[in-house]
Amino acid sequence: MRDHSNRSAGRPTLEEVAARAGVGRGTVSRVVNGSAQVSPKARKLVQDAIEDLGYVPNRAARALVTQRTDSIALVVFESGERFFAEPFFGRIVQSVSSVLVARNLQMVLMIAQAPEERRQLEGYLTRQHVDGALLLSLHGDDPLPALLEERGVPTVRVGRPVHPEPVSFVDADNRGGARAAVSYLREQGRRCIATITGPMDMAPGVARYQGYRDVVGDGPAAAGDFGEISGAMAMEWLLTNYPQLDAVFAASDMMAAGALRVLRRAGRRVPEDVAVIGFDDSVIARHTDPPLTSVYQPVEQMGQETVRLLLAKLDGEEPVERETVMPTRLILRGSA
Amino acid sequence: MRDHSNRSAGRPTLEEVAARAGVGRGTVSRVVNGSAQVSPKARKLVQDAIEDLGYVPNRAARALVTQRTDSIALVVFESGERFFAEPFFGRIVQSVSSVLVARNLQMVLMIAQAPEERRQLEGYLTRQHVDGALLLSLHGDDPLPALLEERGVPTVRVGRPVHPEPVSFVDADNRGGARAAVSYLREQGRRCIATITGPMDMAPGVARYQGYRDVVGDGPAAAGDFGEISGAMAMEWLLTNYPQLDAVFAASDMMAAGALRVLRRAGRRVPEDVAVIGFDDSVIARHTDPPLTSVYQPVEQMGQETVRLLLAKLDGEEPVERETVMPTRLILRGSA
DNA sequence: TCGGACCGCGGGAGCGCTCTCGGCATTCCG
DNA sequence: CGGAATGCCGAGAGCGCTCCCGCGGTCCGA
Numbered sequence: 001m002r003d004h005s006n007r008s009a010g011r012p013t014l015e016e017v018a019a020r021a022g023v024g025r026g027t028v029s030r031v032v033n034g035s036a037q038v039s040p041k042a043r044k045l046v047q048d049a050i051e052d053l054g055y056v057p058n059r060a061a062r063a064l065v066t067q068r069t070d071s072i073a074l075v076v077f078e079s080g081e082r083f084f085a086e087p088f089f090g091r092i093v094q095s096v097s098s099v100l101v102a103r104n105l106q107m108v109l110m111i112a113q114a115p116e117e118r119r120q121l122e123g124y125l126t127r128q129h130v131d132g133a134l135l136l137s138l139h140g141d142d143p144l145p146a147l148l149e150e151r152g153v154p155t156v157r158v159g160r161p162v163h164p165e166p167v168s169f170v171d172a173d174n175r176g177g178a179r180a181a182v183s184y185l186r187e188q189g190r191r192c193i194a195t196i197t198g199p200m201d202m203a204p205g206v207a208r209y210q211g212y213r214d215v216v217g218d219g220p221a222a223a224g225d226f227g228e229i230s231g232a233m234a235m236e237w238l239l240t241n242y243p244q245l246d247a248v249f250a251a252s253d254m255m256a257a258g259a260l261r262v263l264r265r266a267g268r269r270v271p272e273d274v275a276v277i278g279f280d281d282s283v284i285a286r287h288t289d290p291p292l293t294s295v296y297q298p299v300e301q302m303g304q305e306t307v308r309l310l311l312a313k314l315d316g317e318e319p320v321e322r323e324t325v326m327p328t329r330l331i332l333r334g335s336a
Numbered sequence: 337m338r339d340h341s342n343r344s345a346g347r348p349t350l351e352e353v354a355a356r357a358g359v360g361r362g363t364v365s366r367v368v369n370g371s372a373q374v375s376p377k378a379r380k381l382v383q384d385a386i387e388d389l390g391y392v393p394n395r396a397a398r399a400l401v402t403q404r405t406d407s408i409a410l411v412v413f414e415s416g417e418r419f420f421a422e423p424f425f426g427r428i429v430q431s432v433s434s435v436l437v438a439r440n441l442q443m444v445l446m447i448a449q450a451p452e453e454r455r456q457l458e459g460y461l462t463r464q465h466v467d468g469a470l471l472l473s474l475h476g477d478d479p480l481p482a483l484l485e486e487r488g489v490p491t492v493r494v495g496r497p498v499h500p501e502p503v504s505f506v507d508a509d510n511r512g513g514a515r516a517a518v519s520y521l522r523e524q525g526r527r528c529i530a531t532i533t534g535p536m537d538m539a540p541g542v543a544r545y546q547g548y549r550d551v552v553g554d555g556p557a558a559a560g561d562f563g564e565i566s567g568a569m570a571m572e573w574l575l576t577n578y579p580q581l582d583a584v585f586a587a588s589d590m591m592a593a594g595a596l597r598v599l600r601r602a603g604r605r606v607p608e609d610v611a612v613i614g615f616d617d618s619v620i621a622r623h624t625d626p627p628l629t630s631v632y633q634p635v636e637q638m639g640q641e642t643v644r645l646l647l648a649k650l651d652g653e654e655p656v657e658r659e660t661v662m663p664t665r666l667i668l669r670g671s672a
Numbered sequence: 673t674c675g676g677a678c679c680g681c682g683g684g685a686g687c688g689c690t691c692t693c694g695g696c697a698t699t700c701c702g
Numbered sequence: 703c704g705g706a707a708t709g710c711c712g713a714g715a716g717c718g719c720t721c722c723c724g725c726g727g728t729c730c731g732a
Contacts, residue, residue, distance in 0.1 A: 011464060013688055024712040029690060039710060058464050060399035061688035064717050069396065071444070090426055097447045101456060106465075108407070109445040111433045120437060128347060128394050129442075228622075257623050286564075287593050289625035349718055360682035365720060375680060397718035400687045679728080687719085699708070 012053040021049035032057055071106040072310065073125060073133040077142070079113050086254075087282050088299060092136060092158060095303030103311065105131075127152055132310045134158065140201040154313040156306050160203045160323075168313070170306045170324045172297035174204050174279075177328030178211025181277045181295050182249050184330055186215060190247035190275055194220040196234040196259060198251040208251040208279060220245065224255045231255025235262040246274055247336070253278035253285045253294055260288050260335070275336035290334030297328045348389040357385035368393055407442040408646065409461060409469040413478070415449050422590075423618050424635060428472060428494060431639030439647065441467075463488055468646045470494065476537040490649040492642050496539045496659075504649070506642045506660045508633035510540045510615075513664030514547025517613045517631050518585050520666055522551060526583035526611055530556040532570040532595060534587040544587040544615060556581065560591045567591025571598040582610055583672070589614035589621045589630055596624050596671070611672035626670030633664045 018028045023042055030038050031046040038046075049055070063069050074096055076089060093109070100107045108130060112118045125133055125148055133148055135157040145167040148155045160171040185193050195212045198205030200223070209221070220242045222234035231250055235258065238245060248263075250256035256278030260270060268274045270290055278285055281296035305324055313320075354364045359378055366374050367382040374382075385391070399405050410432055412425060429445070436443045444466060448454045461469055461484055468490040471481060474497070481503040484491045496507040521529050531548040534541030536559070545557070556578045558570035567586055571594065574581060584599075586592035592614030596606060604610045606626055614621055617632035641660055649656075 011462070014690095015688075018712095025689085026691085026712060027710085030711090033690085037710065042710080056459070056462055056464055058400070058688050060396045060405065060464075061717090062690075063396035064394070064400055064688080064719085065690045067717080074445075093445065094447060097445065098449075098453075101446075101453055104456075106444050106460075107446075108442050109410075109429065109433065110437075110443075111430060113434075117434075117437055120440075123392065124442075126347065126392055128392055128396075284620055284623050287620050287623050350720095351718075354682095361719085362682060362721085363680085366681090369720085373680060378680080394718050397687090398720075400689085400718080401720045403687080674732090675730105676732105677728105677730085679726105681725085681727105682723105684723090685721090687721105689717085691715090691717105693714090694712095696711085697709085699706100701706080702704095 011058075012055045014055070014057070017046065017049045017053055017055050020053060021045040067127070068131055069129060070104065071108050071130050072100060072307075073108045073110055073130040074136065075110045075112060075121065075125070075133055076136045077112050077118075077139060078137045086280075088280060089136070091299040092303040092306075095300040096134060096307050099304050099307040099311075122147070125151075125153055132156075132314055134306055134310060137202075139199075154310060156310045156313070158302060158306050160207065160325075162201065162203050162206065166321050168309050168321045168323065170302050170309065170326070171203070172299075172302060173325050173328050174207035174297075175211040175214070177279065177295040177297065177330070178208040178249065178251070179214045180211075180328070180330050181279070181293075182212050182215040185247040185249065185275055185277065185336060188247075188275065188336070192219070192242065192245045193247040193249060194222070194238050194242060194245045196222050196224045196231055196238070196248060196250040196255050198224060198226045198255075205251060212249055224251070226252040226254060228254045228258040231258030232262045233258075235259035239263075239266055239268075248274060248276050250276065250278050253280045253282045253292060256292055256294070256335075257284055257288050260292070264289075271334065271336050277330075277336045281331050285331075285333065288335070293333045293336040294331050295328050296331045298326050302326055347394075348391045350391070350393070353382065353385045353389055353391050356389060357381040403463070404467055405465060406440065407444050407466050408436060408643075409444045409446055409466040410472065411446045411448060411457065411461070411469055412472045413448050413454075413475060414473045422616075424616060425472070427635040428639040428642075431636040432470060432643050435640050435643040435647075458483070461487075461489055468492075468650055470642055470646060473538075475535075490646060492646045492649070494638060494642050496543065496661075498537070498539050498542065502657050504645050504657045504659065506638050506645065506662070507539070508635075508638060509661050509664050510543035510633075511547040511550070513615065513631040513633065513666070514544040514585065514587070515550045516547075516664070516666050517615070517629075518548050518551040521583040521585065521611055521613065521672060524583075524611065524672070528555070528578065528581045529583040529585060530558070530574050530578060530581045532558050532560045532567055532574070532584060532586040532591050534560060534562045534591075541587060548585055560587070562588040562590060564590045564594040567594030568598045569594075571595035575599075575602055575604075584610060584612050586612065586614050589616045589618045589628060592628055592630070592671075593620055593624050596628070600625075607670065607672050613666075613672045617667050621667075621669065624671070629669045629672040630667050631664050632667045634662050638662055 014025055014028050018025045027042055028046050031043050097107050110121055112121045132154040141163055145155050155167055157169045160169055193216050197209045200206055222237050224230035224234045248259055250259055256276055263270055263274055270276055278292045278294040281294040285292040285294040350361055350364050354361045363378055364382050367379050433443050446457055448457045469484055471493040477499055481491050491503055493505045496505055529552055533545045536542055558573050560566035560570045584595055586595055592612055599606055599610055606612055614628045614630040617630040621628040621630040
């Protein structure tokens with residue numbers, strides 16, 4: 001970008017590059033797009049001209065003719081509050097970003113909280129605007145994935161749908177992770193293991209609850225919403241109704257943290273009197289007192305895998321829907 | 337979007353809408369863009385046709401002629417680790433997003449960590465691709481803001497530059513916040529107040545340190561990098577060299593959390609023996625033991641204000657550079 | 673009654689690119 | 703040595719939109 005010896009003040013066009021290199025537009029286009037049908041001599045000429053002029057292809061013009069936008073939407077259906085609080089999202093965003101950057105695709109982040117935003121988003125998610133969409137943190141039986149698929153917008157979601165759906169997804173083994181956590185409690189000799197569940201309109205909530213049930217079958221359960229307050233309230237309820245409990249499996253670290261607070265206030269020692277295990281292995285797990293034993297999920301790998309699935313769809317045009325479930329791992333700390 | 341009675345399988349074009357409404361292309365364009373120069377009758381006709389056909393304007397075609405992309409880059413210069421850990425980013429992203437959505441602009445999130453990503457990003461940030469850029473968490477004297485400004489890409493940064501620069505920015509009153517925290521410690525009768533600083537190549541690190549100096553002048557200081565580990569290490573060093581200290585001001589909550597751990601291990605009671613104050617008022621501040629007194633900054637307002645500044649630049653074409661500093665507030669909890 | 677201002681509108685031009693097709697060299701084979 | 707195959711290239715067409723020019727009609731003041 002040094003020699004701006006062209007009439008227009010703006011950036012140079014392909015045509016100008018061609019003129020400078022003494023070749024036709026087609027040849028420049030071929031070079032830019034890495035076609036093999038160019039002689040070494042012409043290629044060199046063009047590359048020099050591009051270098052001299054500081055040419056950058058115009059995305060809009062390209063998109064107009066190729067019908068591809070080279071951008072991918074990452075859609076998060078989440079209230080502001082949770083989006084702040086959960087490192088999970090940050091990590092997903094980060095890992096998705098790194099893969100997309102490597103492929104020269106731009107990541108358009110869309111956060112849908114309010115209903116109007118949701119509506120606007122639906123109008124936006126078109127092949128006109130994005131080549132594909134990554135859906136994060138869907139609630140209940142959201143019709144959006146189906147709608148997008150119908151519109152021909154390739155879609156992959158993070159997290160298993162509550163009810164089976166013909167859309168690819170990547171998920172952590174929530175059920176297995178919960179099972180491992182609760183089994184561990186049992187192996188430690190805990191007799192009365194309770195659970196604090198997540199919201200039942202979200203797949204992780206359901207799956208973690210099922211994992212718990214796989215092991216205990218009939219233990220006491222209280223419902224939460226993944227948030228801290230709800231964890232505290234659930235814990236209070238559990239203590240009142242099942243004072244004999246000696247272990248708690250919470251479906252999120254936030255709820256576990258809330259439970260920890262209540263337990264301490266009630267004079268129960270953790271882990272001596274009551275063992276506690278959370279889920280997510282988030283930062284706060286390392287900052288509670290005692291540090292929280294928690295179920296780790298490979299968030300970064302999940303993010304990367306999700307993008308890979310989507311890109312495969314875009315490239316291959318293969319309408320194969322796939323399900324990928326990644327293993328979880330119990331991280332032992334002081335609370336259990 | 338029901339009647340697809342046109343030849344092409346794809347989405348309807350402006351031309352098709354015009355044909356259906358029995359008007360010219362120009363009129364449809366005027367309606368779509370909200371021009372006043374349209375008779376109510378024609379407008380109705382066009383609106384109905386748009387409705388029937390499910391017409392959505394083609395962004396690429398529009399961009400090609402208007403030379404605007406209707407998208408804004410949000411650039412985060414941060415290693416993966418910090419991006420995960422700090423809710424700050426999530427909150428900024430969220431608040432920025434909400435403003436942009438309302439204006440029908442798309443937010444392109446770019447995370448630059450690795451040097452190659454950084455290089456690629458520089459190539460990307462052109463008027464060809466984005467209308468403007470929001471810069472987050474810049475380190476040292478990054479030349480990027482100046483480069484962008486020179487290229488004609490309107491830019492606003494979050495966080496004051498280390499050295500004065502002719503680029504608009506929005507920042508929290510880091511210095512004032514630090515001053516308030518340290519003054520509070522002094523008012524509580526603390527005699528020997530130490531500080532754990534952030535990295536000195538980042539403006540918040542410097543400003544919070546200055547705020548501390550404004551009050552104490554000659555107190556003991558140890559350097560950290562905003563991360564927890566560094567906080568713990570700094571605390572160890574301080575305890576060794578200044579065992580008489582009875583208060584610590586840490587420039588981030590993470591570092592304060594690390595310090596808390598070390599203090600407990602050293603047998604110091606908080607806040608009885610040593611008072612601790614952090615900065616950011618992040619989630620973890622509520623989960624340490626004891627809960628952390630911390631300096632709150634209005635992150636959401638900062639995000640919104642930043643976008644507003646940028647949009648003003650875009651609209652007004654006024655090359656006015658502005659500095660906005662938002663107030664901070666001390667949130668009292670158990671640790672001080 | 674007539675000229676001009678003004679409003680609403682249609683349609684040509686052109687944004688910068690890719691795709692495709694045909695043409696010219698060059699090479700290779702029979 | 704002729705014709706076909708091959709490699710490389712130039713340029714026309716067209717993607718869907720906005721911008722702008724100019725036309726016809728209406729309304730008003732002279």
